[in-house]
Amino acid sequence: MLWIMRFSGFFSAAMVMIILSPSLQSFPPAEAIRSSLQNSRNHIAFRKSSTFRNAEQCGSKLGKTSVVCDPALVHVAITLDVEYLRGSIAAVHSILQNSMCPESIFFHFLVSDTNLETLVRSTFPQLKFKVYYFDPKIVRSLISTSVRQALEQPLNYARNYLADLLEPCVRRVIYLDSDLVVVDDILKLWTTRLGNKTIGAPEYCHANFTKYFTAGFWSDERFSGAFVGRTACYFNTGVMVIDLVKWRRFGYTRRIERWMEIQKRRRIYELGSLPPFLLVFAGNVAAIEHRWNQHGLGGDNVRGSCRDLHPGPVSLLHWSGSGKPWLRLDSNQPCPLDALWAPYDLYGQST
Secondary structure, three states, X not given: OOHHHHHHHHHHHXXXXXXXXXXXXXXXXXXXXXXXXXXXXXXXXXXXXXOOOOOHHHOXXXXXXXXXXXXXXXXXXXXXXXXXXHXXXXXXXXXXXXXXXXXXXXXXXXXXXXXXXXXXXXXXXXXXXXXXXXOOHHHHOOOOOOOOHHHHOHHHHHHHHHHHHOOOOOOEEEEEOOOEEXXXXXXXXXXXXXXXXXXXXXXXXXOOHHHHEOHHHHHOHHHHXXXXXXXXXXXXXXXXXXXXXXXXXXXXXXXXHHHHXXXXXXXXXXXXXXXXXXXXXXXXXXXXXXXXXXXXXXXOXXXXXXXXXXXXXXXXXXXXXXXXXXXXXXXXXXXXXHXXXXXXXXXXXXX
């Protein structure tokens, strides 16, 4: 039985914890409690995952073509780096555990450190995956300072280049951040209809869209005019379904780069890799149910406070923000909802 069918029990327990705890619980900034992964590269260890097999309902759709090009596959892209590796492994584990057809999922791992493939293979021996090296030099000259240093890391921009990195036969991909877990069958997200749109994501039209850009941006019609004629809404780029065929056809990588070049000359936004995506796509996004990105669980970027779930059903929990569940759990200062991430954590040697 899929984990999501048991989620109501976990959710109820979490709500009790929230009621008994302060609604905003402070914790040390992430920089003060960095995971030991960063300083112990040679001692990274994860327990071997269980083996996950397709249910009978999946049938035998996988063909005999080159594995990555098999049209029956579900394609998922995630970054791997030392600092966030624990989160990435938990994300993969959650996807496999809650999928009816886990053997039909192909993972595309974007890395700047080529020494992580063996670790992934030893943790998930049956996993279908490929590792793609993303050269930091591609974007280093384009990156501007942001509100958090983590948002300035080159690998954070690798999602902009998925259409170039992945094989041309891969026509669609789900991009996921490393600080989330999927608690539903990812096939439901994969089959989202994008219509004539290039990307799909949960939109949040009630959010204050203007705050993502500077006053100088809004006062200059050369920049703010980009949104004329578009009903632009905020969306989180940590969960996206991307039509790579359309992306390649319309050259969206270069469009994003052009806005980053403008940012280097004249500061028009503050928050890392998100604003260029908003400039290119906001108002032209296929809306996906909010259940697929219960984001913001990492708290705000200044104080790092605990957050509650948004109202409604849950298929994906996302610890976007400055607080990561593995850091808070290790520091013995977890937020209540971090207990929902912990079952997917494979960090540490087997006992």
